Amino acid sequence: MASTCRALSANLRTLPNSSFIRSLPYIPSRFFAVKPAFSSLKLNSNSSRFSCRRTKASMAEIVTPKSKGKVKVFDTEEDLAVSLAEYTADLANKVSQERSSFTVVFSGGSLVKSLRKLVGQPYIDSVDWSKWHVFWVDERVVPKDHPDSNYLLAYTEFLSKVPIPTGHVYAINDALSAEGAADDYETCLKHLVQTKILDQSHSTNFPKFDLMLMGMGPDGHIASLFPGHPLVQENEKWVSFIKDSPKPPPERISFTLPVINSSANVALVVAGAGKASAVHTALSDVSNSEVLPVQLVEPEGELTWFLDKEAASKL
Numbered sequence: 084m085a086s087t088c089r090a091l092s093a094n095l096r097t098l099p100n101s102s103f104i105r106s107l108p109y110i111p112s113r114f115f116a117v118k119p120a121f122s123s124l125k126l127n128s129n130s131s132r133f134s135c136r137r138t139k140a141s142m143a144e145i146v147t148p149k150s151k152g153k154v155k156v157f158d159t160e161e162d163l164a165v166s167l168a169e170y171t172a173d174l175a176n177k178v179s180q181e182r183s184s185f186t187v188v189f190s191g192g193s194l195v196k197s198l199r200k201l202v203g204q205p206y207i208d209s210v211d212w213s214k215w216h217v218f219w220v221d222e223r224v225v226p227k228d229h230p231d232s233n234y235l236l237a238y239t240e241f242l243s244k245v246p247i248p249t250g251h252v253y254a255i256n257d258a259l260s261a262e263g264a265a266d267d268y269e270t271c272l273k274h275l276v277q278t279k280i281l282d283q284s285h286s287t288n289f290p291k292f293d294l295m296l297m298g299m300g301p302d303g304h305i306a307s308l309f310p311g312h313p314l315v316q317e318n319e320k321w322v323s324f325i326k327d328s329p330k331p332p333p334e335r336i337s338f339t340l341p342v343i344n345s346s347a348n349v350a351l352v353v354a355g356a357g358k359a360s361a362v363h364t365a366l367s368d369v370s371n372s373e374v375l376p377v378q379l380v381e382p383e384g385e386l387t388w389f390l391d392k393e394a395a396s397k398l
């Protein structure tokens with residue numbers, strides 16, 4: 084039986100070329116401080132469906148029905164990244180003052196790039212990184228040093244630049260099959276709930292992560308839950324697997340929707356014109372022939388959209 088909760092430090096020793104990972108440079112954070120660029124932001128004319136209030140020159144906030152969450156629209160992806168870092172650090176520090184752990188979940192894709200401001204000042208010094216416990220909402224079933232690995236992406240762009248204890252980084256067991264890795268990860272989560280590292284929703288009994296940071300595909304997929312795939316309907320397992328992902332690579336593990344929706348906070352981070360149609364479908368009241376997975380994201384806690392103006396261009 085594979086060990087449960089194989090914190091990465093143990094796994095790291097088994098990587099074929101873990102010297103490669105350990106050799107990644109630590110870049111002092113003073114190179115990262117950037118001031119937000121202020122500029123006017125225009126939403127297109129038919130955004131009358133949404134009341135829009137400007138909270139800063141570089142950001143407009145759209146008020147939507149509660150279930151759709153809070154929508155922040157930024158003039159540029161750079162402004163979005165500045166705000167996302169502030170949001171994440173503030174939440175982490177608030178939780179860290181109340182509890183011994185801050186459980187945060189990453190997706191793959193461009194999400195990690197949008198977190199880049201968090202490894203710079205003031206956060207590198209102001210965040211209590213020792214409380215962070217890092218998970219993945221989905222992961223490709225490939226070795227951790229494979230270019231497709233979401234773990235490697237997060238390690239290269241983020242984890243190698245912040246002092247989160249390696250025992251607090253929970254990557255999948257890449258020696259297992261997709262099904263085995265999903266079961267192993269679920270066993271890990273259940274162990275962390277028992278040891279009170281990971282909270283549990285009293286209403287759903289699913290794990291309750293403090294923050295789930297997710298991207299969204301142009302087809303409205305989130306994590307590895309794709310439109311029309313049976314995995315979207317999975318409502319008992321915490322972690323499941325897919326072997327026919329329409330987005331390569333084909334084999335992945337993924338949290339299920341009940342886990343995503345049991346989160347205390349979910350941030351959907353979406354940039355680029357290619358996402359505009361799915362964003363419009365998700366945030367407008369247009370009845371769609373097929374409900375997109377992103378439309379099913381209705382967490383018990385707070386949902387916040389971080390959009391750049393291209394992604395919001397059809398609102």
Ligand SMILES: O=C(O)[C@H](O)[C@@H](O)[C@H](O)[C@H](O)COP(=O)(O)O
Binds near residue numbers: 191297
């Ligand atoms: O492992 C994955 O592929 C991701 O978790 C996936 O769900 C991603 O978040 C979206 O496809 C958006 O990716 P981009 O932001 O790069 O378009």
